[in-house]
Amino acid sequence: MLKKEVKCVFLKGCQRLVKSAVLFLGIILMASWKIERNNQYQLRQRPLWEPPLSGVFGHQRINRLAVFTLPPEMFKFYKKHIDFVTENAVNPDQRRYAVKEEAPRHFIDLDNYADSLRKKLPTYSWKEVTEKISEDTLNRHGIVPWHINFMKFQLTEAFRKRDVRRILMLSADIGHYIADANVPLHTTRNYNGQLTNQVGIHGFWESRLPELFSDNYDFFVGQAEYVKTPQKRAWQAVLGANAALDSVLVFERELTNQFSEDKKFGFDERNGITMKSYSKDFSERYHAMLKNQVERQMRASIKMVGDFWLTCWIDAGQPDLTALLNYQPTKEEKDAEDAEKKSWLRRVFDVRKEGDN
Numbered sequence: 262m263l264k265k266e267v268k269c270v271f272l273k274g275c276q277r278l279v280k281s282a283v284l285f286l287g288i289i290l291m292a293s294w295k296i297e298r299n300n301q302y303q304l305r306q307r308p309l310w311e312p313p314l315s316g317v318f319g320h321q322r323i324n325r326l327a328v329f330t331l332p333p334e335m336f337k338f339y340k341k342h343i344d345f346v347t348e349n350a351v352n353p354d355q356r357r358y359a360v361k362e363e364a365p366r367h368f369i370d371l372d373n374y375a376d377s378l379r380k381k382l383p384t385y386s387w388k389e390v391t392e393k394i395s396e397d398t399l400n401r402h403g404i405v406p407w408h409i410n411f412m413k414f415q416l417t418e419a420f421r422k423r424d425v426r427r428i429l430m431l432s433a434d435i436g437h438y439i440a441d442a443n444v445p446l447h448t449t450r451n452y453n454g455q456l457t458n459q460v461g462i463h464g465f466w467e468s469r470l471p472e473l474f475s476d477n478y479d480f481f482v483g484q485a486e487y488v489k490t491p492q493k494r495a496w497q498a499v500l501g502a503n504a505a506l507d508s509v510l511v512f513e514r515e516l517t518n519q520f521s522e523d524k525k526f527g528f529d530e531r532n533g534i535t536m537k538s539y540s541k542d543f544s545e546r547y548h549a550m551l552k553n554q555v556e557r558q559m560r561a562s563i564k565m566v567g568d569f570w571l572t573c574w575i576d577a578g579q580p581d582l583t584a585l586l587n588y589q590p591t592k593e594e595k596d597a598e599d600a601e602k603k604s605w606l607r608r609v610f611d612v613r614k615e616g617d618n
């Protein structure tokens with residue numbers, strides 16, 4: 262009897278032990294499944310592995326935020342069309358392969374020019390520079406600072422004529438060129454690191470870093486201000502961007518020496534295609550080394566876009582934009598716009614690609 266009782270107690274103890282072990286394992290499994298699901302959800306919410314989109318994200322954000330720098334007389338009008346100036350922020354890049362004159366408007370290879378000439382370039386008007394430098398050289402090595410000034414002139418004219426469609430198209434366009442002028446790699450022949458074995462750095466700086474980190478940037482840049490000398494201001498942007506170029510290239514090289522190839526890059530599957538991309542770890546370290554450089558340049562762009570929109574409006578005599586608020590594009594205008602955009606899809610010219618587009 263005694264033996265039986267002991268056996269019974271022992272068995273019951275075992276059963277209890279097994280039950281609690283199963284319960285414990287169950288809880289652990291449930292918890293880890295939940296964590297896993299959360300991780301997947303977070304990854305879905307904010308993908309960290311998207312390949313660069315050739316600056317689309319940055320350009321759109323800059324144009325959009327520039328609207329908030331404007332004074333009340335302009336704000337209402339631009340706010341109404343904020344989606345237009347945002348969505349059309351990349352038009353200039355889209356027509357690069359279809360419009361012959363387009364490509365050189367986005368950059369200037371300052372290192373193409375000897376020191377003495379490079380120092381004089383900012384003092385030359387467009388007329389003067391075309392007298393001194395051949396058209397072929399200018400087209401090959403870029404004209405962005407002069408083109409910003411030309412756009413400024415055109416946008417002022419559009420305001421003067423109260424031509425809403427042109428105001429909007431040109432506002433979106435000038436925002437694009439201004440943002441390009443503030444990107445360090447738009448001021449050099451080595452625009453994609455192709456001369457220093459750093460191919461891909463253009464999209465990395467211009468697209469991947471803003472996509473990963475710009476949610477934490479401070480984009481409050483204050484109110485737009487009048488620009489007395491637009492040509493000079495465009496050059497200031499280009500020279501400022503160019504001064505930041507060394508760190509863009511040097512830090513990437515330094516960091517590359519500390520990373521093995523498989524740690525520097527990762528792979529991401531997108532629409533069934535596996536794409537190589539800079540790893541998150543590499544991106545974080547590089548971004549930290551640059552010490553807010555991308556943020557600084559984006560802020561400079563936002564402020565400058567607002568400044569130029571304001572300046573064009575003032576120079577046009579501050580037309581009353583509330584009178585233009587009811588503007589609706591006519592069918593002809595819409596058709597013309599669609600046809601124009603379709604024509605950009607023809608890839609007629611083999612121009613330099615800059616980033617990963």
Ligand SMILES: [Zn+2]
Nearest residue numbers: 353354367441
């Ligand atoms: Zn561009």
